[in-house]
Amino acid sequence: DIQMTQSPSSLSAFVGDRVTISCRASQSISSNLNWYHQKPGKAPKVLIYAISNLQSEVPSRFRGSGSGTDFTLTISSLQPEDSATYYCQQSYSTPYSFGQGTKLEI
Amino acid sequence: QVQLQESGPGLVKPSGTLSLTCGVSGGSISSTNWWTWVRQPPGKGLQWIGEIYHSGSTNYNPSLKSRVTISVDKSKNQFSLKLNSLTAADTAVYYCARDYKYCNGNKCIGWLDPWGQGTVVIVSS
Numbered sequence: 001d002i003q004m005t006q007s008p009s010s011l012s013a014f015v016g017d018r019v020t021i022s023c024r025a026s027q028s029i030s031s032n033l034n035w036y037h038q039k040p041g042k043a044p045k046v047l048i049y050a051i052s053n054l055q056s057e058v059p060s061r062f063r064g065s066g067s068g069t070d071f072t073l074t075i076s077s078l079q080p081e082d083s084a085t086y087y088c089q090q091s092y093s094t095p096y097s098f099g100q101g102t103k104l105e106i
Numbered sequence: 107q108v109q110l111q112e113s114g115p116g117l118v119k120p121s122g123t124l125s126l127t128c129g130v131s132g133g134s135i136s137s138t139n140w141w142t143w144v145r146q147p148p149g150k151g152l153q154w155i156g157e158i159y160h161s162g163s164t165n166y167n168p169s170l171k172s173r174v175t176i177s178v179d180k181s182k183n184q185f186s187l188k189l190n191s192l193t194a195a196d197t198a199v200y201y202c203a204r205d206y207k208y209c210n211g212n213k214c215i216g217w218l219d220p221w222g223q224g225t226v227v228i229v230s231s
Contacts, residue, residue, distance in 0.1 A: 001168070034217040043201055043224050044152065049217035087152055091205070091216045095167040096142075098152040 002026050002090050006099030013106060018076040021102045023088035025069045032092035033071045035064055037084040038101075044087060048073065080106050108133035110202050110222035117228050124189040124227055128202030135178060136160040140205035141185045142218060143176060145198040153198075157205055158185055192229045199224040 003026040013019050023033065033051050036044040046055045048064040051071060063074045075082055083106040088099040114126035128141070135141065143155040156166035158176045166174050175188040189196060203218040 030213075032215055036218070043221040044218070045221070046217050046219045049219075050215045055219065089152075089154075089218070094154075094157070094165040095169075096154045096157075098154065101151045 001095055002029060002093060002097055004088055004090055004097050004099040006086075006088055006102050008102060009100065010103040010105070013078055013104070015078055015080060015106060017078045018074065019078060019104065021073040021075075021086055021088075021104075023066075023071045023073070023099050025071075025090055025092075028068045029090045029092035031067075032090055033064075033066065034089045034091060035062075035073050036087045036089065038087065039084045047086075075104075078106055082106060108204060108220055110204065110220060112200060112202050112222045112225040114225060114227070116226055117230065118192055119231050120192055120194065120229055122190075122192050122229075124187070124192055124196065124200075124229075126187045126200055126202075126225060126227070127184050128186070128222060129182075129184045130204075131183070135183045135185065136180055139207055140165075140216070141176075141178070142203045142205045143187045144201045144203060144218070144221075146201070146224075147195070147198045155187065155189075155200075194229050197227065197229045199226050 005024045007022050031050045035048040038044040052064040061076045065072050086102045109131045111129045140157040142157040156176050158164045158178050173190050178185040201224045203221040205216050207216045
C-alpha cells in the first residue's frame with residue numbers, strides 16, 4: 001500500500017499570507033495526486049486534481065505542484081474562508097490513500 | 107449535476123452489520139466512473155473503504171476486505187456498503203463519492219467528486 005505523509009499537521013497564518021502544505025508518497029504516484037479541503041461538519045471537496053489542475057470555481061490563489069513522490073499545495077493571499085483541513089490523496093493504486101490532514105487556522 | 111445521498115441506520119450494535127445506501131441523482135451510475143465509500147472516525151482523517159464499477163467489479167481496502175461488501179443496483183441508480191463484525195472502532199462518518207475518471211489512452215487519473223453529505227454511524231449497544 002502507498003503511504004501519504006503530510007506536513008505540517010497544523011498551521012496558523014494571517015489574512016494575506018502565503019502558506020505551503022507538503023505531501024510525500026511512499027512511492028512514485030505519477031500525476032495521480034489530488035488535494036481536498038474539508039470544513040467542520042461538511043464533506044471534503046476537491047480543490048486540485050492531477051497535481052496542478054484546479055477544480056472549477058476554485059480560486060486561482062490555490063496552486064498545486066510537484067512530481068513523483070513530493071507534492072505541494074500553495075495558498076497565496078489567504079482569505080478567512082480558507083480556514084479548513086486540507087488532505088492530499090493518491091489515486092495511483094488501490095487502496096487509494098489520504099494524508100493525515102493539515103488543519104489551517106486563519 | 108450529479109448528487110449523492112447516503113442513507114441508513116445511525117446506530118448499530120457491536121458484532122452487527124452496517125448497511126448503507128448511496129443514491130445517485132442527476133446522472134447514471136452506469137457511466138464510466140467508479141463509486142466509492144470513504145469513512146472518517148471522530149476527530150480523525152479520511153479512510154478509503156472501497157469502490158465499485160457498474161459492472162460489479164470492486165476494489166477494497168485490504169485492512170477491511172474481510173468484512174466489507176460493496177454492491178450496485180443499476181435499476182435504482184444506487185450502490186451500497188455492508189460492513190460486518192462491527193466494533194466501536196467502526197464508529198465514523200461514512201461518505202459516498204464518485205471517483206471521476208479521465209483516461210488518455212491507457213493512462214488514467216481520477217478524483218473524488220462529488221461527495222455525499224455523509225452519514226454518522228455509531229456502533230454501540
